[in-house]
Amino acid sequence: xxxxxxxxxxxxxxxxxxxxxxxxxxxxxxxxxxxxxxxxxxxxxxxxxxxxxxxxxxxxxxxxxxxxxxxxxxxx
Amino acid sequence: xxxxxxxxxxxxxxxxxxxxxxxxxxxxxxxxxxxxxxxxxxxxxxxxxxxxxxxxxxxxxxxxxxxxxxxxxxxxxxxxxxxxxxxxxxxxxxxxxxxxxxxxxxxxxxxxxxxxxxxxxxxxxxxxxxxxxxxxxxxxxxxxxxxxxxxxxxxxxxxxxxxxxxxxxxxxxxxxxxxxxxxxxxxxxxxxxxxxxxxxxxxxxxxxxxxxxxxxxxxxxxxxxxxxxxxxxxxxxxxxxxxxxxxxxxxxxxxxxxxxxxxxxxxxxxxxxxxxxxxxxxxxxxxxxxxxxxxxxxxxxxxxxxxxxxxxxxxxxxxxxxxxxxxxxxxxxxxxxxxxxxxxxxxxxxxxxxxxxxxxxxxxxxxxxxxxxxxx
Numbered sequence: 189x190x191x192x193x194x195x196x197x198x199x200x201x202x203x204x205x206x207x208x209x210x211x212x213x214x215x216x217x218x219x220x221x222x223x224x225x226x227x228x229x230x231x232x233x234x235x236x237x238x239x240x241x242x243x244x245x246x247x248x249x250x251x252x253x254x255x256x257x258x259x260x261x262x263x264x
Numbered sequence: 265x266x267x268x269x270x271x272x273x274x275x276x277x278x279x280x281x282x283x284x285x286x287x288x289x290x291x292x293x294x295x296x297x298x299x300x301x302x303x304x305x306x307x308x309x310x311x312x313x314x315x316x317x318x319x320x321x322x323x324x325x326x327x328x329x330x331x332x333x334x335x336x337x338x339x340x341x342x343x344x345x346x347x348x349x350x351x352x353x354x355x356x357x358x359x360x361x362x363x364x365x366x367x368x369x370x371x372x373x374x375x376x377x378x379x380x381x382x383x384x385x386x387x388x389x390x391x392x393x394x395x396x397x398x399x400x401x402x403x404x405x406x407x408x409x410x411x412x413x414x415x416x417x418x419x420x421x422x423x424x425x426x427x428x429x430x431x432x433x434x435x436x437x438x439x440x441x442x443x444x445x446x447x448x449x450x451x452x453x454x455x456x457x458x459x460x461x462x463x464x465x466x467x468x469x470x471x472x473x474x475x476x477x478x479x480x481x482x483x484x485x486x487x488x489x490x491x492x493x494x495x496x497x498x499x500x501x502x503x504x505x506x507x508x509x510x511x512x513x514x515x516x517x518x519x520x521x522x523x524x525x526x527x528x529x530x531x532x533x534x535x536x537x538x539x540x541x542x543x544x545x546x547x548x549x550x551x552x553x554x555x556x557x558x559x560x561x562x563x564x565x566x567x568x569x570x571x572x573x574x575x576x577x578x579x580x581x582x583x584x585x586x587x588x589x590x591x592x593x594x595x596x597x598x599x600x601x602x603x604x605x606x607x608x609x610x611x612x613x614x615x616x617x618x619x620x621x622x623x624x625x626x627x628x629x630x631x632x633x634x635x636x637x638x639x640x
Contacts, residue, residue, distance in 0.1 A: 201395065201423070208535060215542035222550065229543045236536050243525045243532075246423030250414070252405070253427050255444040256451070 199242050208235045277348050284344045292341040292436075293319060293354060294362060298334050308356065312340055323356025329439075330374035330477040332359070336366040341436055358436050360472055367468040371475045374502060378477070383484050383506055390508045392489045395522040396457035398425040400449035400488060402442060405430040409464040409495060409514040416515045421522035427456050433463035438473035443482040450487050458521060459488045461503065462514040465495040474503035483507055493517035592623045609634055 211232040215225060271279060295312035302308055308325055310332075311318045321340055332338070342357040361370040378384060403410045405428060417424065429445035432438040442461065449459060461483065463474075473479055474494055480502040483490050492504045493511035504510040511517035584590060588598060599606040600619040606612065612634060620627040 199423075200397070202393065212535060212538055212542065215539065215546060220546065225543065225546050229539060232539045233536075236532055236539070239532055240529065242423060243421075243528055246421075248414075248418055248422055248424045248426055250426045250428055253429050253448060253452075255429050255431070255441070255448040257440075257444045 199238055201239065201242065204235050204239055208232060208239070211235070274348065277346050280346045284346070288344055290341065290357075291344070292339050294337065294339045295319070297332055297336045297338050300332055300334050312338065312354070320351075320353045321356055322353040323359075327356045327359055328477070329359055329361070329472075330370055330475075331377050332361075333369065333373060336361055336369055337363045338366070360436070360476075362469060364468050367472060367475070368499075371499070371502065374475065374477055374480070375505075378480060378502065378506070383480070388484070390489045392491060392509050392521060393457045395421055396424065398427065398454075398456040398458075399521070400445075400452075400456035400459045401426050401428045402431055402445040402449070402459060402461045403428075403463055403514070404433045407433065407464060409433075409462050409493075412464075413460065413462055413493075413514040413518050416518035417522060420518060420524045422525070424522070425456070427452070432473075434466065434470045434473060439476045439479050442473060442479050446482045446486050455488050457488070459486055459490045460493070460517055460521070461490060461507070462493040462511075462517055463495065464514065468499075471501055474501035476502075479503055480506050491517050491521060592621065595623070597622045609636075 211228045214220060214228055215232070220228075293312055295314050295318075298311045298313055298318070300308075300310040302325060306325060308321075308323045308328060310321050312321055313319070321342070323342070338359055339362045340354065340356055340359050342355045344352070345355045346352050361367045382388070401410075401413070403413070410428075414426075417426075427449060429448055431445045432441040446459065446461075449456060463471075465471075471494060474492070483492065483503055484506045489509070490507040491509040491511055492501075492507035493514050493516060494501050494504055495513040500510070509520060511520050592598065598621045600621070601612060601616055606618065612631060614631050614634060616631045618629050618631065620629055
């Protein structure tokens, strides 16, 4: 197993994107108290920052894995 | 003249097989399929022939690339063998159709068989995580397909852990190599979230592995969702049809499984604006509500004060009506004797001095007569 490039700080992009969508929907709805509105807003800012950092900086990593039985004899 | 060799039958069979092994360690025969039959769902028998000769072949059903029909042109790899009881046969290691017509015929037969099983049903398709955090990549590491896929993936997105299994994508051993890679990635302690199986385009013979029953079933059986991309072909391979997602080229596979980072950054910028607008709108609404509450409060207090004033005024009026001055004004008088109000004739005697208060004066008088005193 050979690691070729380091992986950037790991975040769950999908989960954070969904959380951000929820926050935006909440903030645009009625029946929201002021403390919840403020905490949601602050959390939204944090998520946006995290996602932007991740998208700008994260790199893909490639690990070569040997298969269980066969070994490669020639390549295309 | 050479010396005659005398052997027993068993010795002769063993000697012939040794000679075969030495002369043909691995050989392929190309010929037309005839007398194809399967016995007990386990054994395969057929003849491989051309215009002048015919060879009997024998093997197991597991070596079949899919359903076959007499008349198809096949390339059969294996070993010649002289059996001690059943005579000569060619023992099958692998079978593949050759020539465009036979390849297409084999693919059609396999498609028909697998379609009946429901293996291509849309209901079986699973969602591929978007974007996946990890990918199992099954391709030839030296191929243009690999380079294209990685290039586009890196351009579009980052943070993905790619587990590469370098496989043969064409040739006799390609199906086993691909199947093994699928099993290997499925058996990882932390399996990747998606499998990408890809290669560039090629002739029907080059792409044969992706039309075999074994590879098609291995993709269908993968616990990890699959994306198959075989480049630039006219007919869609069975591997692509059975996959959870199909891409037209290796680059297209990268485009389909991850978003473009620039588009996502633009969307995030828009979401940032929405977030700011939403909190501003929230506070504007809050302010509006507070102003309304204040108006309501002001109105309520004014109304309360008015009520209190009215009540006070009416009490004042009552007080004025009940006041002794009010009686004096109406012509009544208040009589005092020894600084006490005289409310009756009892306790008074002739000669007592009285103080009489009227509306505008105090009169001093002496009692000259008391009469009509009644008991109460």
